[in-house]
Amino acid sequence: MTIEVSDVNGTAVVALSGDVDLQTSPAVRQKLLACLETSKRLVADLGAVSYIDSSGVASLVEAFQVSRKKGAYFALASVSPAAMRVLSLARLDKVFTIHPDVTAATAAQG
Amino acid sequence: MTAALTPLTAAPSPTQPLSASQVKDHLSLIAEMTLVFSESHSFETVAKSALERITKHVGAEAASLFMLDDQGQVLVCTACYGPVDITGMKIASTAGIVGRAVQQQEAQIVRDVREDSDFGAMVDAKTGFVTKSILVAPLTVGRERLGAIEVINKLEGDQLFSANDLALLHTLSRAAALAINNLRLADRLVQQERERHELELASEIQRDLLPQPSAKDFPIHGINVPARAVSGDFYDILSLPDGRIWFNIADVSGKGMNAALLMAKTSSLFRCLAKSSEHPGQLLNAINNELCETNSHGMFVTMVGGLFDPATGVVRLTNAGHEPPLLFDIARESFMSIPADGPPLGIAVGIAGPDGFPVSDIDLNGGTLYIFTDGLTEATTFGGGMLGIDGVRALIRDHAEETPDLRIKNISGAVKLPGKSLHDDLTLLIVEDSGTHSKRPEPALPDLTTSAGVVLRLRVPARADRLKMVRTAADQAAGYCGCDSAWTLDLVMAVDEACQNIIRHAYAGQPEVGDIVLDFVREGDSLSVLLMDFAPPVDLAKIKSRDLADVRPGGLGVHLIKSVTDDARFLPPPPGVGNLFKLTKRLPTKVQ
Numbered sequence: 001m002t003i004e005v006s007d008v009n010g011t012a013v014v015a016l017s018g019d020v021d022l023q024t025s026p027a028v029r030q031k032l033l034a035c036l037e038t039s040k041r042l043v044a045d046l047g048a049v050s051y052i053d054s055s056g057v058a059s060l061v062e063a064f065q066v067s068r069k070k071g072a073y074f075a076l077a078s079v080s081p082a083a084m085r086v087l088s089l090a091r092l093d094k095v096f097t098i099h100p101d102v103t104a105a106t107a108a109q110g
Numbered sequence: 111m112t113a114a115l116t117p118l119t120a121a122p123s124p125t126q127p128l129s130a131s132q133v134k135d136h137l138s139l140i141a142e143m144t145l146v147f148s149e150s151h152s153f154e155t156v157a158k159s160a161l162e163r164i165t166k167h168v169g170a171e172a173a174s175l176f177m178l179d180d181q182g183q184v185l186v187c188t189a190c191y192g193p194v195d196i197t198g199m200k201i202a203s204t205a206g207i208v209g210r211a212v213q214q215q216e217a218q219i220v221r222d223v224r225e226d227s228d229f230g231a232m233v234d235a236k237t238g239f240v241t242k243s244i245l246v247a248p249l250t251v252g253r254e255r256l257g258a259i260e261v262i263n264k265l266e267g268d269q270l271f272s273a274n275d276l277a278l279l280h281t282l283s284r285a286a287a288l289a290i291n292n293l294r295l296a297d298r299l300v301q302q303e304r305e306r307h308e309l310e311l312a313s314e315i316q317r318d319l320l321p322q323p324s325a326k327d328f329p330i331h332g333i334n335v336p337a338r339a340v341s342g343d344f345y346d347i348l349s350l351p352d353g354r355i356w357f358n359i360a361d362v363s364g365k366g367m368n369a370a371l372l373m374a375k376t377s378s379l380f381r382c383l384a385k386s387s388e389h390p391g392q393l394l395n396a397i398n399n400e401l402c403e404t405n406s407h408g409m410f411v412t413m414v415g416g417l418f419d420p421a422t423g424v425v426r427l428t429n430a431g432h433e434p435p436l437l438f439d440i441a442r443e444s445f446m447s448i449p450a451d452g453p454p455l456g457i458a459v460g461i462a463g464p465d466g467f468p469v470s471d472i473d474l475n476g477g478t479l480y481i482f483t484d485g486l487t488e489a490t491t492f493g494g495g496m497l498g499i500d501g502v503r504a505l506i507r508d509h510a511e512e513t514p515d516l517r518i519k520n521i522s523g524a525v526k527l528p529g530k531s532l533h534d535d536l537t538l539l540i541v542e543d544s545g546t547h548s549k550r551p552e553p554a555l556p557d558l559t560t561s562a563g564v565v566l567r568l569r570v571p572a573r574a575d576r577l578k579m580v581r582t583a584a585d586q587a588a589g590y591c592g593c594d595s596a597w598t599l600d601l602v603m604a605v606d607e608a609c610q611n612i613i614r615h616a617y618a619g620q621p622e623v624g625d626i627v628l629d630f631v632r633e634g635d636s637l638s639v640l641l642m643d644f645a646p647p648v649d650l651a652k653i654k655s656r657d658l659a660d661v662r663p664g665g666l667g668v669h670l671i672k673s674v675t676d677d678a679r680f681l682p683p684p685p686g687v688g689n690l691f692k693l694t695k696r697l698p699t700k701v702q
Contacts (some may be wrong), residue, residue, distance in 0.1 A: 017278055018244065019581070022610050023574035051581065053606050054666035082599055089673045 003031050011041040011073075011106040017048030029059035033066060040072045043105040047078035050087030052086050064096060077105035128274060136278055139167050144285045157286070158187035162298050164282060165191050168275045169266030172239070175286075176201070176208050177249075177257035185209065185257060192262065194237040206230040211246040211258045217280055218246040219271050244359035245271040247283040251291040259283050297616065309367075313339040318372060319377050321347045326515055329420050330357050332539040333518040335485070335532060342369030342536035343483045344377045348384055353421060356384040359539045360413035361483040363454075368409065376401065376411050376455070390415045390428040394455060395466035398430070401456035407549070410456040414481050416541070421476045423543040428467045430455050435481040436503065437472065445503055448472065470674075473679070476545025480506055485536030491526035497525055514542055565590055565637070566630040572613045572623050572643065580628065581606050584639070587630040591637055592701040600674035601637065604693050608641050608678075616645035616689055624688075636676070638694045645688040648680075 001018035012035040020028055035042050044060060046052070060076070067074035075097040079087065087093045099105035127494040128136070143163065146156055146307045161173040172192020176185040185208060203209055210228050211218045221243050223229040234241050242263050249256040261279060264271045313336070324331045324347065332345040338492050342362035349355050362369040379397045387393040394415050401411065408529070413433035429435070431454030439448040451468035451520045453461050462468075482502065489497045497505075505524055518538050526532060566587045570576045584605040588598040609626055617623050629640040671678050675695045683690040 019578055021574070021577050021581075021606065022613065023577060050405055051575075051602070051606075053603070053610065055610065056668060084592075085599060086603065086670065089670055094464075 001027075003028060005031065005035065008043075008102065008106040010039075011043055012039040013043045013045055013077075013102055013106065015045040015048070015102075017050075019051040020049055020059075021051065021053045022055050025053070025055040025059050028056060030058060032063040036063060036066050036070060036072055036074070038072075041106075042067065042072065042074045043077050043099075043102060044075075045102050045105075046080055046083045047076045047102075049080045049083045050084045054086075054090075057086055057090055057092065059074060060096070061092065073108075073110045075099055075105045075108065075110070077102045124468055134439055135167070136274075137564065139278070140281055140285070143282055154189055156289075158191060160282075160286070161189055161191040161259075164279065165261060168245070168261055168271075168278065169264060170245070170261045170271075171263035171265055172262045173259065175257065176212075177290075178203055178212065182255065185212065185604075188257075192239075192359050194239045196237060199233070201230070201233075207244050208246055208260050210257050211248045212255055215248050215250060215255065217248065217276055218274055219273075220244040220246075220268050228252075243269070243271055245274070245275055245279055247279045247289040249283050249290065251287050254289055297492065307525065309339045309510065312367070312370060316340055316344075316374065319346075319374060320344060321692065323515065326513060328357055329542045329544070330418065330539065331514040331518050331542075332359070333358075333522050333537065335522050335526060335536040337485065337532040337535050338365060338368060340370035341535040341537075342366075342373055343485065343537040344373050345537050345539045346377055346380055346498065347539075348381060350385075354417055354419045356380075356415075356417055357481075357539060358384075358415040359414055359432070359481045359483065359537055360411050361485075361535070361537070363409050364434065365535070368407070372401075372409055372411065372456075373402075376413070378425040380413075380415065384415075388417065389466065389469065390417055391452075391462070391466035391469040393466075394428050394452070395460075395462050398455040398461060398467075399459050402459040403468070410454040412450075412454045416479075418541050419591040420544070421547055423545065423547050425472045425474060425479060425541060426469055427472050427479075428469045430453065430462075430467055433482060433484055433487060435479055436506065437474065437477050437479050438506055438510065439475070441476070443668050445500075445506075465609050474541065474543035476543055478510075478543065481539045481541070483537045485532060485534040486522070486525065486538060488534060489532060489536065490530075491525065505549050514540055563631045563633060564629055565632055566628075568628045568630075569625050570628075572609070572617050572626045574613060577606055577609055580609050580626075583628070584630070588637065591632060591697060593637075593698055597695075597698050601639075601693075601695055604671045604675050604678070604695070605639055605641075606638070607671050608691055608693060610645045610667055611648075611691075612641065612645070612689070616643045616648050620645055633694070636694050636696050638692060639663075641691045641693070642683070642687045643689050644686075646681075648689055 001020060001024040004015045008011050010042065011091055014031055014035060016028060027074065042063065077099045078101045079098055084093065087096065097110065099108060111634055133575065143160055146160060157175050161175060165173045172190065174187050174190035174196060177188045178185055183203055184200050185203050187196045190196050201209065204213055207220055207226060207228050208220050220226045223241050223244060245261040246258050248258045259279060301430045320334055321332065330347050332347060334341060334343055342365050343360065345359040347355060347357050360376060362373045362376065370408060378399065379400055383393055383396050394413060413430045414427065414432045414435055416425045416427040429448065429450040430452045431450050434449040437448065448470065487497055487499055487502055491497050491501060505521045509520050512520060518540060522536055525536065526535050566583060568580065568583050570580060581602045582600045585598055588601050612626050624644040627642040631638045631640065671693065675693045677694040679692060681690045
């Protein structure tokens with residue numbers, strides 16, 4: 001699993017790839033929360049996520065909650081089918097702001 | 111000019127001696143009037159004829175009776191006799207000569223009203239009547255002011271009211287005051303009797319809102335013992351056509367009629383909405399929102415609602431701020447407390463979130479669920495103390511062997527002290543599972559000594575960094591059975607989450623991390639996965655299904671497992687195994 005952080009016009013983009021599971025989710029959580037410390041806009045790119053488990057989803061939920069508290073923008077982009085399956089089972093697909101790709105997610109106002 | 115005021119406390123002494131016939135006249139009138147007043151049941155009708163007799167006897171033109179209203183602010187003419195009818199007329203309790211008599215509690219003789227600055231000519235102006243002289247006696251009972259009787263315009267003799275007239279009126283006013291007081295007391299009794307009757311009717315209707323006693327062999331039984339005529343508690347039991355049974359128990363904040371009315375509303379909402387619902391969390395959510403729309407008096411309702419399936423022994427339970435129910439396993443003599451996950455109903459719309467109140471699936475597994483209101487836990491015992499939850503547990507243990515209908519009577523009866531009423535309503539509901547389930551036979555224990563049907567057996571250390579290997583194995587096992595990628599992903603997810611639970615719960619706090627053994631077994635049209643660990647048995651309550659409305663990290667795993675499998679449960683572990691968890695997922699139709 002890899003985590004890459006970039007800046008797209010003032011929006012922090014965290015691109016995850018590989019398996020987000022019990023072993024790797026702590027690093028994902030840490031990275032998302034760190035970005036929210038410094039940026040008012042955060043996008044998690046899940047395009048290359050091959051698997052995400054409940055602990056990975058929990059990291060996203062935590063980032064979502066922190067962003068709300070801070071009045072920051074947080075969205076998911078290009079969610080892979082495997083990740084979307086878990087999000088919809090957890091009924092979080094209606095909770096998160098989800099964009100088809102990173103360009104749309106970073107351009108969106110919110 | 112104003113005549114000398116005669117204090118009420120001392121009867122005025124006649125200025126002229128009465129003749130024998132006058133005395134006889136006076137006495138007969140007093141006797142007659144006293145009798146009329148004492149027998150009268152409707153003061154207004156009698157008062158009118160009494161005023162007529164007084165007027166004629168004194169030789170006056172008119173008379174009227176003024177009564178103070180409840181606030182003592184206004185004098186209302188309740189009866190009158192004379193050329194103009196002023197019945198219903200209202201004057202301020204301080205106005206005019208009548209007002210003065212009432213305020214000062216003294217009789218008044220005014221021989222020429224033009225000489226009296228208190229005289230209000232307004233009444234004359236309104237009616238065309240001409241008042242010349244006035245005689246007024248206040249009406250009092252003890253220290254309470256009731257009003258006054260007024261006699262107007264002496265027509266006979268020197269056309270001046272005499273002290274004799276005043277003395278007569280004074281005596282009559284006392285008899286009248288007593289009569290009025292008696293009538294008021296009688297009215298109050300009638301009112302009380304009416305209220306008592308209404309309360310009885312309300313109590314009867316409320317009892318009708320409760321379900322009929324269940325048949326002896328029915329799995330759910332309830333009892334409600336109100337502390338007063340009406341109750342703020344209730345319970346309900348409602349069978350669905352498919353055999354499942356809705357039940358609820360609730361406690362409305364407060365006691366008395368307002369609580370009873372809210373109880374009636376809440377129980378009706380439950381009964382009505384339950385018929386078209388299968389989800390206790392959403393049902394309570396709907397009730398909550400309905401209650402919030404109209405409830406503005408700060409009242410709220412705690413409720414446990416559930417849907418019991420006797421065929422599986424599973425209760426879908428939701429708890430909105432209510433006392434935690436107890437699940438009692440008679441064989442092990444053990445209790446499990448199921449605490450409230452949600453806030454009480456009626457506080458705020460949407461308080462539980464879009465998915466409704468949290469729901470737990472509880473496998474009664476042959477045990478009995480006891481749900482009760484705080485009228486039981488807070489009941490006074492024979493020793494004088496509060497029963498408390500330990501007392502409730504002891505009572506349940508003591509009566510566990512009895513039939514359910516007898517048991518609810520005996521448990522609730524144990525806290526009802528003879529001759530004393532309960533200080534709070536008491537309601538008790540029990541859900542009993544037979545333990546024999548047609549729909550879901552207990553799966554045969556796996557024979558771990560053979561490899562019949564085993565697709566793959568894997569033993570790995572229970573560590574997060576081995577989960578990827580476990581997922582790969584699950585993926586391969588599903589692929590071996592010919593399953594497509596969507597089916598496989600779900601199985602992988604369930605196995606991964608189940609392993610996580612072993613890592614995070616079973617081995618949590620253990621000095622040494624042990625292993626997980628996974629058996630992927632082809633069983634007929636299903637693929638089963640047996641997960642075994644070697645840790646101490648886990649507390650199931652800690653890993654129960656999470657409330658999806660509660661957007662919070664953690665606790666999602668069990669929900670995911672249940673969502674993607676056809677069956678997932680703990681089984682009694684074979685010797686040497688700590689916990690045995692079995693997932694079963696039906697294979698896709700084309701590979702069955």
